[in-house]
Amino acid sequence: MVIVGGGFGGLTTARGLGGAEGIAVTLIDRRNHHLFQPLLYQVATAVIAPGEIAEPIRAILRWDRNVSVLMGEVVGVDTDTRAVQLRDGTRIPYDTLVLATGATHSYFGHPEWERYAPGLKTLDDARRIRARVLLAFEAAEREDDPAARDRLLTFAVIGGGPTGVEMAGAIAGLAHHALSKDFRRIDPRKARILLIEAAPRVLGTFTEDLSAYARQSLERLGVTVLTEHAVEDVSEEGITVKGKLIPAATVVWGAGVRASPAGEWLGVETTRTGHVPVGPDLAVIGRPGVYALGDLAMAKAEDGKPLPGLAQVADQQGRYLGRALRDRILHGKAPKPFRFRSRGNLAIIGHNSGVVQWDHVKLKGFLAWLVWGVAHVYLLVGFHNRLVVTLRWLWAYLSFQRGARLISERDEAVMALIRGTPPGRIPPP
Amino acid sequence: MVIVGGGFGGLTTARGLGGAEGIAVTLIDRRNHHLFQPLLYQVATAVIAPGEIAEPIRAILRWDRNVSVLMGEVVGVDTDTRAVQLRDGTRIPYDTLVLATGATHSYFGHPEWERYAPGLKTLDDARRIRARVLLAFEAAEREDDPAARDRLLTFAVIGGGPTGVEMAGAIAGLAHHALSKDFRRIDPRKARILLIEAAPRVLGTFTEDLSAYARQSLERLGVTVLTEHAVEDVSEEGITVKGKLIPAATVVWGAGVRASPAGEWLGVETTRTGHVPVGPDLAVIGRPGVYALGDLAMAKAEDGKPLPGLAQVADQQGRYLGRALRDRILHGKAPKPFRFRSRGNLAIIGHNSGVVQWDHVKLKGFLAWLVWGVAHVYLLVGFHNRLVVTLRWLWAYLSFQRGARLISERDEAVMALIRGTPPGRIPPP
Numbered sequence: 001m002v003i004v005g006g007g008f009g010g011l012t013t014a015r016g017l018g019g020a021e022g023i024a025v026t027l028i029d030r031r032n033h034h035l036f037q038p039l040l041y042q043v044a045t046a047v048i049a050p051g052e053i054a055e056p057i058r059a060i061l062r063w064d065r066n067v068s069v070l071m072g073e074v075v076g077v078d079t080d081t082r083a084v085q086l087r088d089g090t091r092i093p094y095d096t097l098v099l100a101t102g103a104t105h106s107y108f109g110h111p112e113w114e115r116y117a118p119g120l121k122t123l124d125d126a127r128r129i130r131a132r133v134l135l136a137f138e139a140a141e142r143e144d145d146p147a148a149r150d151r152l153l154t155f156a157v158i159g160g161g162p163t164g165v166e167m168a169g170a171i172a173g174l175a176h177h178a179l180s181k182d183f184r185r186i187d188p189r190k191a192r193i194l195l196i197e198a199a200p201r202v203l204g205t206f207t208e209d210l211s212a213y214a215r216q217s218l219e220r221l222g223v224t225v226l227t228e229h230a231v232e233d234v235s236e237e238g239i240t241v242k243g244k245l246i247p248a249a250t251v252v253w254g255a256g257v258r259a260s261p262a263g264e265w266l267g268v269e270t271t272r273t274g275h276v277p278v279g280p281d282l283a284v285i286g287r288p289g290v291y292a293l294g295d296l297a298m299a300k301a302e303d304g305k306p307l308p309g310l311a312q313v314a315d316q317q318g319r320y321l322g323r324a325l326r327d328r329i330l331h332g333k334a335p336k337p338f339r340f341r342s343r344g345n346l347a348i349i350g351h352n353s354g355v356v357q358w359d360h361v362k363l364k365g366f367l368a369w370l371v372w373g374v375a376h377v378y379l380l381v382g383f384h385n386r387l388v389v390t391l392r393w394l395w396a397y398l399s400f401q402r403g404a405r406l407i408s409e410r411d412e413a414v415m416a417l418i419r420g421t422p423p424g425r426i427p428p429p
Numbered sequence: 430m431v432i433v434g435g436g437f438g439g440l441t442t443a444r445g446l447g448g449a450e451g452i453a454v455t456l457i458d459r460r461n462h463h464l465f466q467p468l469l470y471q472v473a474t475a476v477i478a479p480g481e482i483a484e485p486i487r488a489i490l491r492w493d494r495n496v497s498v499l500m501g502e503v504v505g506v507d508t509d510t511r512a513v514q515l516r517d518g519t520r521i522p523y524d525t526l527v528l529a530t531g532a533t534h535s536y537f538g539h540p541e542w543e544r545y546a547p548g549l550k551t552l553d554d555a556r557r558i559r560a561r562v563l564l565a566f567e568a569a570e571r572e573d574d575p576a577a578r579d580r581l582l583t584f585a586v587i588g589g590g591p592t593g594v595e596m597a598g599a600i601a602g603l604a605h606h607a608l609s610k611d612f613r614r615i616d617p618r619k620a621r622i623l624l625i626e627a628a629p630r631v632l633g634t635f636t637e638d639l640s641a642y643a644r645q646s647l648e649r650l651g652v653t654v655l656t657e658h659a660v661e662d663v664s665e666e667g668i669t670v671k672g673k674l675i676p677a678a679t680v681v682w683g684a685g686v687r688a689s690p691a692g693e694w695l696g697v698e699t700t701r702t703g704h705v706p707v708g709p710d711l712a713v714i715g716r717p718g719v720y721a722l723g724d725l726a727m728a729k730a731e732d733g734k735p736l737p738g739l740a741q742v743a744d745q746q747g748r749y750l751g752r753a754l755r756d757r758i759l760h761g762k763a764p765k766p767f768r769f770r771s772r773g774n775l776a777i778i779g780h781n782s783g784v785v786q787w788d789h790v791k792l793k794g795f796l797a798w799l800v801w802g803v804a805h806v807y808l809l810v811g812f813h814n815r816l817v818v819t820l821r822w823l824w825a826y827l828s829f830q831r832g833a834r835l836i837s838e839r840d841e842a843v844m845a846l847i848r849g850t851p852p853g854r855i856p857p858p
Binding site for chain 1: 460461462478479480481483485487488491492494497498499500501519552553556563564567570571610611612613614811813814816817820821824830832833834835836837
């Protein structure tokens with residue numbers, strides 16, 4: 001059996017098959033690590049370090065002796081001969097194939113915006129955003145022209161979903177607290193943080209009162225929330241909304257999502273966003289022996305609505321699929337359909353402030369923030385990561401400082417700042 | 430006043446001048462962080478994470494309101510008009526200039542070896558070596574040819590000084606313990622780790638018995654120690670010693686050191702290795718108002734011997750120079766000459782094993798290892814870094830695991846492994 005992808009879906013599937021003698025599993029990923037994406041925004045805003053939310057896939061599956069891990073990039077699937085094609089030319093045959101390749105950003109038909117508005121899906125994305133955010137302050141400290149300085153100190157986050165809300169709140173905390181004493185010529189507290197959302201409210205998947213609370217919390221943190229503002233253009237100068245250019249040196253994309261190209265590999269019909277439709281047993285329709293789950297798949301809840309692209313969905317699907325495949329292959333049992341049980345919707349806004357919605361239970365403020373923190377530390381892979389992240393959070397909470405403000409010297413933005421061409425600009429890679 | 434370099438020497442000079450009203454200090458560095466170089470080898474071998482030994486210079490100097498920090502790369506000094514030249518064209522005037530630009534690797538007239546044998550001076554060096562070491566195991570797991578696999582599982586460390594000894598010991602710990610259960614086709618415990626030294630013994634600055642102990646400890650860890658072996662060539666294939674090629678995919682350079690080019694900026698005569706001779710007050714001879722310290726400077730002890738390139742030398746020189754400049758500028762007092770007080774020589778070999786030499790006190794084994802650990806945690810900048818590193822060490826000590834095995838997806842070696850060109854090779858950048 002071949003599993004492609006070491007995210008939540010692929011990893012929990014592999015773990016579910018661990019120890020199943022008679023099933024030889026190969027998990028392929030182009031990275032050596034499993035990434036805990038829900039905390040990626042904290043890497044991008046220097047709260048925690050990249051390694052603290054990444055754990056080698058190999059180390060996680062160390063004791064599952066029937067599972068081997070292969071570092072490689074899948075570029076295609078041959079469903080006729082049942083083989084996976086790697087970029088280096090290797091072909092890996094499979095009897096059963098599990099695709100858990102996740103999703104990436106979508107720029108609504110404007111791929112040219114990506115240069116100026118990176119999204120947040122990988123550790124390199126997070127490192128790049130961290131470098132841009134921190135270097136905007138460095139460049140502003142060196143800038144004499146007031147307009148150019150204002151542009152450097154304007155941060156626009158596009159998309160009012162959980163990622164956008166979390167990013168905007170965390171950048172505000174960075175500017176208004178962590179960096180407040182570190183500069184001599186600029187006052188980081190005067191930085192403008194904009195959260196841009198096309199819909200009438202932020203956190204649209206939450207109830208109206210929680211979403212109103214989130215907006216108030218953001219505004220209290222110093223974020224300017226612009227709802228009913230669709231982004232019309234993104235360029236080196238900044239963003240355009242309602243026909244007006246807002247100069248901004250740093251733009252972060254948290255709006256659209258598109259599935260990875262696994263649907264193309266299979267040659268199946270996908271949704272408009274590239275998601276692969278699967279049946280109640282997570283099998284890809286019309287491709288026997290192929291399963292898809294997590295952010296790649298379009299699975300439906302019992303009420304017929306598509307399941308959201310959340311870590312908990314991928315995690316539960318992986319647990320289900322591992323068990324189901326084991327039963328099917330070893331015992332010839334047909335599995336019951338997958339059923340998603342929501343563990344609640346959570347989002348963090350800033351220091352002491354979050355929202356939690358779980359069936360009829362609603363929490364906001366400090367308690368929601370605490371629930372979110374405990375849940376996320378618990379879900380982290382690796383005992384030492386849990387300890388280290390807890391420590392970082394305690395430190396950030398008590399001192400208002402950020403422990404991971406490292407900028408890699410290889411970053412393109414560092415090179416641009418140092419070369420000074422064009423002056424005061426941070427050209428994207 | 431301008432200070433160039435935020436390492437131990439530059440930073441402690443700046444801190445010594447902090448709060449001295451009437452002295453405006455600008456510290457320039459091309460990185461945003463101060464780096465604790467003594468633990469760099471632990472980043473290269475995945476024990477701790479990059480951010481844990483780096484602290485933003487700005488954050489360290491936050492409360493020294495007369496000190497401002499500028500991120501920029503110095504490319505020259507005009508001693509006639511007294512100005513520092515940045516790469517982006519900016520000129521920063523100075524009355525007093527402190528040069529603390531450190532040192533880099535020297536390849537004994539073979540700059541072409543650097544491609545194949547990276548040294549260990551910056552965080553990016555450490556990240557690159559970490560990626561190469563970890564990816565050698567990944568590539569070996571995929572390799573079918575036994576000779577190619579042996580080459581991938583051979584690690585050569587060149588130079589038997591503290592850096593080389595520490596690297597070789599740490600790679601042995603990684604291969605023989607941390608990774609031992611993680612692969613299915615290779616046995617990482619069969620990896621060969623070579624330590625190559627031209628002189629008759631390793632740790633040549635220690636006494637003979639400590640250096641014999643270090644050798645035994647390394648051999649117990651599974652390191653092959655080749656003393657009286659000068660490196661004759663380094664290539665993609667491996668290293669050549671005594672006319673014989675030893676195939677090795679991963680070569681780490683820990684041999685020669687050369688000062689940064691600040692001597693050329695000043696147009697002064699330097700030592701053969703580029704070190705800038707300074708007087709007993711750390712002033713550069715023939716360049717009034719210019720001081721040099723740390724790894725850049727060639728300062729002499731009372732007995733006329735040159736001071737070694739150690740963190741403790743730079744640190745003490747910085748403390749001295751901060752005080753001396755304050756006295757000279759604010760009170761017109763001529764300073765007493767600098768005097769180095771050795772805090773002892775320390776090197777770590779592996780789990781439970783190290784050597785300490787301090788005047789007539791000699792320690793080895795577990796006690797030396799403990800002294801080394803406590804001293805280094807104490808010297809780390811940043812309270813949270815101390816906590817996090819202590820945790821990581823406890824974790825590594827108790828579990829034999831490594832907590833920071835992250836490979837960046839942007840790394841050239843990752844790309845090469847994934848593209849598979851040429852098969853099984855990890856071409857250097």
